Amino acid sequence: MREVDALILGGGFYGCHIALALKELGFGRVQIIEREPGIMRRASYVNQARVHNGYHYPRSLTTGISSRRNFNRFVEEHPFAVVPDVEMIYGIACNSRVTGSQFARFCDEIGAACREDRQVMNELFDPALIETCFSVTEIAFDASALARNMMSRLVAAGVDCRFGVKGRVSRWDDQSVIVDTADTPVRAQYVFNCTYAYLDDVGIRVRNRIKKELTEIALIKPPREMSGRAVTVMDGPFFSSMPFPSRSCYSLTHVRYTPHMSWTEAGEAALRFDGSRAEMMIRDTSRYMPSMRTSAYLGSLYELKTILVKSENSDSRPIVFERSDDSDRMYSVLGSKIDNIYDVLAYLKQQPWLLR
Numbered sequence: 059m060r061e062v063d064a065l066i067l068g069g070g071f072y073g074c075h076i077a078l079a080l081k082e083l084g085f086g087r088v089q090i091i092e093r094e095p096g097i098m099r100r101a102s103y104v105n106q107a108r109v110h111n112g113y114h115y116p117r118s119l120t121t122g123i124s125s126r127r128n129f130n131r132f133v134e135e136h137p138f139a140v141v142p143d144v145e146m147i148y149g150i151a152c153n154s155r156v157t158g159s160q161f162a163r164f165c166d167e168i169g170a171a172c173r174e175d176r177q178v179m180n181e182l183f184d185p186a187l188i189e190t191c192f193s194v195t196e197i198a199f200d201a202s203a204l205a206r207n208m209m210s211r212l213v214a215a216g217v218d219c220r221f222g223v224k225g226r227v228s229r230w231d232d233q234s235v236i237v238d239t240a241d242t243p244v245r246a247q248y249v250f251n252c253t254y255a256y257l258d259d260v261g262i263r264v265r266n267r268i269k270k271e272l273t274e275i276a277l278i279k280p281p282r283e284m285s286g287r288a289v290t291v292m293d294g295p296f297f298s299s300m301p302f303p304s305r306s307c308y309s310l311t312h313v314r315y316t317p318h319m320s321w322t323e324a325g326e327a328a329l330r331f332d333g334s335r336a337e338m339m340i341r342d343t344s345r346y347m348p349s350m351r352t353s354a355y356l357g358s359l360y361e362l363k364t365i366l367v368k369s370e371n372s373d374s375r376p377i378v379f380e381r382s383d384d385s386d387r388m389y390s391v392l393g394s395k396i397d398n399i400y401d402v403l404a405y406l407k408q409q410p411w412l413l414r
C-alpha cells in the first residue's frame with residue numbers, strides 16, 4: 059500500500075493545478091494518477107483553445123464578468139501559451155438569440171472591448187444571414203505549451219505523477235481513503251476527483267448531475283480569407299473556427315454537428331458513432347461565410363464534453379467543488395472552462411480543514 063497525503067485522480071489542467079496548490083498549502087506527499095500516458099491529453103488538449111473573455115455569454119452577466127476577470131489573469135500568467143496576432147471576430151446571425159445592439163450593450167456592461175467591423179463583414183460574411191460583426195479581444199491558447207510548462211512546474215514542486223494508471227476509490231474511514239489501481243492500492247489522507255468526463259465513475263458519489271457529450275472537433279486548413287483571424291457566429295445553433303495551435307491548423311466546431319450523442323447516467327456509455335460530420339460542418343458554415351467552402355479537412359478529434367445538467371440551457375458556467383457526503387476526505391472538482399481554474403483555486407484555499 060502506497061501512502062500519500064493527497065491523491066489527485068486525473069492529470070488534466072485542473073488536477074495538475076490542484077496538485078500544485080496543495081503543495082503550496084503545505085501538503086508533503088502529493089500524487090497524481092492519470093490513466094493516459096501523460097498529463098493534459100484529454101479535454102485539456104481536445105478543446106477549442108479559446109480563453110474566454112466574456113463574449114460567449116451574452117445571456118449571463120455574471121459569467122461574462124467572471125470570464126473577464128479570469129481572462130486577464132490567465133493571459134498574464136501564461137504568456138508562453140498565448141497565440142499572438144489573431145483578430146477575433148464575433149458574427150451575430152440574423153436569427154440569433156441576441157441582436158447586434160444587445161451584444162454591443164452586453165460587452166459594454168462587462169467592460170469588454172468590441173468594435174463593429176464593416177470591412178470584415180464585407181470580406182467574410184453573407185449579409186443575408188449575418189446581421190453584423192464585431193472585432194473583439196480574445197485569445198487562443200496552445201495546449202501543448204501549457205502542458206510542457208505544467209509538467210516542469212509539477213517536477214519542480216515535487217509532485218509524484220504516475221501515468222497509465224486508472225484509479226477507483228474502494229473504501230474510506232475517518233483517517234483515510236483507499237484507491238485501488240491495477241497494481242498497488244494507495245492510501246490517501248485526501249482524494250481529489252478531477253476526472254472531468256469520468257467524475258461520476260470513480261467510486262465517489264457526486265451530488266451535481268452531469269451530462270456527457272461525445273463531441274467532434276474538425277481540424278481544417280482555413281481559407282486564405284481567415285488567415286490571422288478567428289470567427290465565432292452567435293448566438294444559437296451556429297459555429298466557430300479558431301486557431302488550434304498545438305497542431306498548427308484551425309478547429310471548426312458547430313453547435314448542431316459537434317455533439318454526436320449525450321447521456322446523463324453515471325459511468326461510461328457505449329459510444330454510438332455514425333462517422334465524422336466535418337463535411338456537414340463545413341457545408342453549413344459556408345452558407346454564412348462563403349470562403350469556408352475552400353477550407354481543407356485534415357481530420358477530427360473526439361472528446362467527451364462534460365456540463366452540469368442545471369446549466370445546460372443557460373449561459374451560466376458554475377464550477378463544481380463538492381465535498382463528498384460520504385467522507386470529508388473526498389472532493390470532486392469540475393470546471394467548465396480552462397480559466398475557471400482560478401475560481402476552483404480560490405475555493406480550495408478557503409477550506410480551513412485543508413490548511414496544514
Ligand SMILES: Cc1cc2nc3c(=O)[nH]c(=O)nc-3n(C[C@H](O)[C@H](O)[C@H](O)COP(=O)(O)OP(=O)(O)OC[C@H]3O[C@@H](n4cnc5c(N)ncnc54)[C@H](O)[C@@H]3O)c2cc1C
Nearest residue numbers: 068070071072093101102105106107108225254394395396
Ligand atoms: C469539445 C470541447 C471544447 C471545449 N472548448 C473550450 C474552450 O474553447 N475554452 C475553454 O476554456 N474550455 C473549453 N472546454 C472545456 C475545457 O476543455 C475543460 O473545462 C477542461 O479541459 C477540463 O480540465 P480537466 O482537467 O477537468 O479535464 P481533463 O483534461 O479531461 O482531465 C481529466 C483527466 O482525468 C483522467 N482520468 C479519468 N478517469 C480517471 C481515473 N479513473 N483514473 C485516473 N485518471 C483518470 C483523464 O484521462 C483526464 O486526463 C472544451 C471542452 C471540450 C470537450
